[in-house]
Amino acid sequence: MADSYNDLSDSQMALLEGQLREQQEGLRAEVQEERAKSDDERDRRSAREVQDRGDEANTDQWREANAAMIDHHVDEISGIQAALSRVQSGTYGLCVDCGEAIGFQRLQAYPSANRCVQCQSKAESA
Numbered sequence: 001m002a003d004s005y006n007d008l009s010d011s012q013m014a015l016l017e018g019q020l021r022e023q024q025e026g027l028r029a030e031v032q033e034e035r036a037k038s039d040d041e042r043d044r045r046s047a048r049e050v051q052d053r054g055d056e057a058n059t060d061q062w063r064e065a066n067a068a069m070i071d072h073h074v075d076e077i078s079g080i081q082a083a084l085s086r087v088q089s090g091t092y093g094l095c096v097d098c099g100e101a102i103g104f105q106r107l108q109a110y111p112s113a114n115r116c117v118q119c120q121s122k123a124e125s126a
Contacts, residue, residue, distance in 0.1 A: 006101035008093045019111045024080045083112040
């Protein structure tokens with residue numbers, strides 16, 4: 001199996017896959033929690049008859065920040081799901097741009113990485 005992951009041993013693959021699954025579960029739990037908070041805030045807001053404009057502005061600001069955080073977490077979950085698909089297809093650990101090994105250290109720091117450092121730098125500067 002190590003050959004299909006370009007320099008990753010079976011134990012490294014198991015470690016990285018475990019990290020991906022753990023991150024995925026943690027992010028899903030955070031998204032559920034944030035959505036519940038948002039629902040609670042909406043219920044509290046609709047229950048109040050008189051509301052201060054400052055409170056309303058703060059609530060709107062909080063709701064926008066909460067929605068942005070949820071969107072970010074959902075994007076992260078999508079990246080993790082893509083990485084898990086690459087694990088299943090045998091392409092995990094290979095750069096999607098150049099096909100070279102991403103490297104264990106980078107994957108350990110960022111398990112859902114789909115590019116090597118060099119290609120990621122190019123993508124970010126483009």
